Amino acid sequence: xxxSIRIFALTLLAVASFVGHSTSLDPRAGTPSTITQATxxxxxxxxxxxxxxxxxxxxxxxxxxxxxxxxxxxxxAQDHQMNELxxxxxxxxxxxxxxxxxxxxxWKTEIAAHDELTARPTPAIHxxxxxAGDRIRRATEIYYGRVTGPHDRTTK
Numbered sequence: 001x002x003x004s005i006r007i008f009a010l011t012l013l014a015v016a017s018f019v020g021h022s023t024s025l026d027p028r029a030g031t032p033s034t035i036t037q038a039t040x041x042x043x044x045x046x047x048x049x050x051x052x053x054x055x056x057x058x059x060x061x062x063x064x065x066x067x068x069x070x071x072x073x074x075x076x077a078q079d080h081q082m083n084e085l086x087x088x089x090x091x092x093x094x095x096x097x098x099x100x101x102x103x104x105x106x107w108k109t110e111i112a113a114h115d116e117l118t119a120r121p122t123p124a125i126h127x128x129x130x131x132a133g134d135r136i137r138r139a140t141e142i143y144y145g146r147v148t149g150p151h152d153r154t155t156k
Contacts, residue, residue, distance in 0.1 A: 106122075
């Protein structure tokens with residue numbers, strides 16, 4: 001098994017065990033039927049910037065910059081107390097972030113294997129970005145209260 005495949009497999013295992021829910025106290029947490037807008041606005045913006053930039057023309061340096069921003073905003077949001085809907089929302093952002101991190105590892109491995117910083121993302125990386133984008137789309141639906149079902153409703 002090549003080193004890049006082993007690295008990729010280990011990264012996938014790390015993503016599968018990724019868990020990160022907040023338990024801190026924050027009096028600004030929303031009611032169980034609403035998300036806490038102040039907590040999630042920066043996460044929403046960072047995730048949409050990442051989602052919008054992931055395409056064939058993005059460089060690894062720009063991708064890494066956006067990934068760091070998203071990672072920071074998710075980490076800050078995790079520090080807040082969350083209601084049930086907030087926890088659903090942060091879980092979607094965490095899943096998207098974890099997928100983007102795996103794609104970054106794979107892309108970095110590809111760059112190292114070809115010894116060129118200008119290497120473009122592979123189709124496998126693009127598929128990961130589509131998966132992450134799906135999580136962000138679902139998170140956006142919750143963020144804007146456009147989901148249906150007894151446990152997913154939000155009110156404005």
